[in-house]
Amino acid sequence: MKTAIINGRVIDPASGLDGLCGVFVDGEKIAALGHAPPGFVADRTIDASGLVVAPGFVDLCARLREPGAEFKNALASEMQAAVAGGVTSLVCSPDTDPVLDEPGLVEMLRYRAKNLRGPRVLPAGALTEGLKGLHLTEMAELRAHGCVAFSQADAPLDDTQVMLRAMQYAATHGFVVILRPEDSWLARDGVAHEGQVAARLGLSPIPVEAETIGLSRILELARVAGARVHVARLSTARALDQIRVAKAAGLNVTCDIAVHHAHLTEMDIGYFDAQCRVVPPFRSQRDRDGLRAALKDGTIDAICSDHAPVDEDDKALPFGEALPGVTAVELLLPLALKWASEDGVALKDALRLITCGAASSLDMPYGRLAPGGPADIAIFAAEQYWTVSARSLVSQGKNTPFIGYELKGRVRKTLVAGVVVHSE
Numbered sequence: 001m002k003t004a005i006i007n008g009r010v011i012d013p014a015s016g017l018d019g020l021c022g023v024f025v026d027g028e029k030i031a032a033l034g035h036a037p038p039g040f041v042a043d044r045t046i047d048a049s050g051l052v053v054a055p056g057f058v059d060l061c062a063r064l065r066e067p068g069a070e071f072k073n074a075l076a077s078e079m080q081a082a083v084a085g086g087v088t089s090l091v092c093s094p095d096t097d098p099v100l101d102e103p104g105l106v107e108m109l110r111y112r113a114k115n116l117r118g119p120r121v122l123p124a125g126a127l128t129e130g131l132k133g134l135h136l137t138e139m140a141e142l143r144a145h146g147c148v149a150f151s152q153a154d155a156p157l158d159d160t161q162v163m164l165r166a167m168q169y170a171a172t173h174g175f176v177v178i179l180r181p182e183d184s185w186l187a188r189d190g191v192a193h194e195g196q197v198a199a200r201l202g203l204s205p206i207p208v209e210a211e212t213i214g215l216s217r218i219l220e221l222a223r224v225a226g227a228r229v230h231v232a233r234l235s236t237a238r239a240l241d242q243i244r245v246a247k248a249a250g251l252n253v254t255c256d257i258a259v260h261h262a263h264l265t266e267m268d269i270g271y272f273d274a275q276c277r278v279v280p281p282f283r284s285q286r287d288r289d290g291l292r293a294a295l296k297d298g299t300i301d302a303i304c305s306d307h308a309p310v311d312e313d314d315k316a317l318p319f320g321e322a323l324p325g326v327t328a329v330e331l332l333l334p335l336a337l338k339w340a341s342e343d344g345v346a347l348k349d350a351l352r353l354i355t356c357g358a359a360s361s362l363d364m365p366y367g368r369l370a371p372g373g374p375a376d377i378a379i380f381a382a383e384q385y386w387t388v389s390a391r392s393l394v395s396q397g398k399n400t401p402f403i404g405y406e407l408k409g410r411v412r413k414t415l416v417a418g419v420v421v422h423s424e
Contacts, residue, residue: 001043001418002026004036008048008379012055013352014368023053025375028417032371048379051412054351056088056119056376058358058367060178060256061232062307062329064092064121066112067105074396078309078329079118081395083422085330086378086411087305089359089366090119094126095153101126101137103145110146117421120376122364124151124178127166131155136166140173149176149230149362154279156184160217167225176362180232181214181239182280191320193281197266203320206281208236215239219246222253230361231255233306235280237290244299254361255299257291258306259335260326260401264288268401274315274322275401278306292343295353302358305332309397327397331388333380334407341408347382375418384410 003025010033011018017033024031024040031037059082066075082090092109094100100109106123113121125147129135132155139150150170157163157179170177190206192198198205215231219242222229234240234257246253260278265288269276276282294300308325315322328335332354340350359367366376388405390398414422 002040003044003046003418004042005046005048005053005377005379008051008053010053010369011348011351012369013348014055014356015370017369018348023369023377025415025418028375030369030371030373030375033369046379046413050381051379052347052382054378054380055355055367055369056378056414056416057086057332057354058089058364059087059307059329059332059354060091060302060304060358060361061258062090062092062305063095063309063325065309067096067098067109075112076116077394077396079113079116079121080422081393082119082329083414083416084394084411086333086380086414087329088119088376088378088414088416089122089364091122091124091148091362093153094124094151095131095155099126099131100124101129103141106142106145106147117419119416120366122148124149126150127152127177128157128162133157133159133162136162136169139169139175143173143175148364149178151178154180156182158184160221164221164225167221167227167229171225171227174228176228176230178230178232179218181211181218181234183210183213186210186213191277191281192269193266193283195266195284197269201269201272208238208283208287211236211239211280212242215242219251219253223251228252233258233280233304234291235261235283235287237287240290240294240299247299254301256302256304256358256361257295257300258328259303259332260306260328261288262291262295262303262339263335264401269319272319273401274317274319275326275399277319277322277324278326279324292339295339296343296345300353301361303332303336303353304358305329309395310399311397315399326400327393327395328400330393330395331400331402331407333411334409335402337382337409338407375415377415378411379413380409380411382409384408386410
């Protein structure tokens with residue numbers, strides 16, 4: 001199948017391309033940008049007048065709830081939610097049930113995903129067996145079966161020697177280690193940012209130091225091991241200061257934040273709103289402003305959705321008992337555009353954080369438009385308003401604090417390997 005996408009504003013942050021031109025697809029690959037290659041005859045033409053044509057978005061953290069929780073969120077629905085949001089490459093977290101620590105489980109997930117019309121599902125393998133933090137997994141074997149990186153998800157890794165050995169092993173083989181920094185002792189039983197809101201509501205606090213101390217340990221071990229580390233879902237301004245220092249010192253480290261942390265703070269908890277129960281917690285206004293500044297100056301390499309669909313029963317519990325997480329894969333683009341609009345950031349620079357910036361963080365060949373590269377493409381209306389509602393979300397999880405928000409940025413078509421997997 002040959003496809004011509006014409007009349008669109010083509011933006012490729014990786015190359016700096018931003019202008020009106022055509023994109024020509026031959027099978028699974030991009031054949032040319034600008035003008036059709038000699039002899040190219042399109043079987044299908046997509047008129048993208050008034051729309052943006054960009055690389056398909058790369059999401060570095062999403063929970064698909066399979067294997068293990070199929071009754072909560074079917075894999076098919078979450079994959080459809082992803083492509084409805086323009087996400088064509090999706091890194092799934094290993095904290096499934098059972099944990100993604102064996103090749104057979106990784107193969108099963110990839111097989112299930114391949115037979116559904118959705119994004120490329122890229123498993124992050126477990127760093128330790130059962131995510132228990134005691135024994136390393138067979139990372140080389142898991143990589144051979146399709147894992148793109150190795151992670152502890154949100155499970156603690158308190159044994160510093162195990163963390164060091166994991167980094168050394170990963171460094172030897174050139175693997176990327178994904179870690180979310182948190183000192184589990186300082187964060188123990190905490191559910192909200194340590195501040196006036198948690199004190200007033202009587203919620204167990206998680207101090208900023210839980211993140212900064214956890215990050216200090218990760219960065220020092222990465223330096224010793226020479227490891228390639230991606231620091232996931234940072235939430236505090238002080239942690240971003242540490243990242244700046246580490247990068248300036250030459251450490252091979254990248255980082256991301258969850259898109260909702262660029263918008264909400266501890267104040268949004270309101271009167272125990274469980275939709276704002278997230279991990280890490282929403283922080284202070286100063287922290288949120290620090291995250292936004294780090295997005296703008298390039299300290300942060302990527303924005304992820306941290307998609308974690310939760311059913312209504314698990315969110316109807318008291319705040320401290322409610323299951324943490326928000327459904328967010330469909331909001332990755334509009335919330336990124338909302339931040340960019342509010343902070344005066346160019347569209348191309350905002351898209352970098354959810355395309356090539358995210359892909360490069362895990363050394364993946366996605367998130368760019370280039371002849372010969374994969375034809376993963378998102379076509380969207382950057383100025384189209386839509387209201388977030390339970391009905392408008394494809395995900396089975398409707399748990400988001402953004403219900404009722406009017407946002408800009410609506411995906412019209414999504415192509416994965418040249419195949420249209422979403423259209424409206």
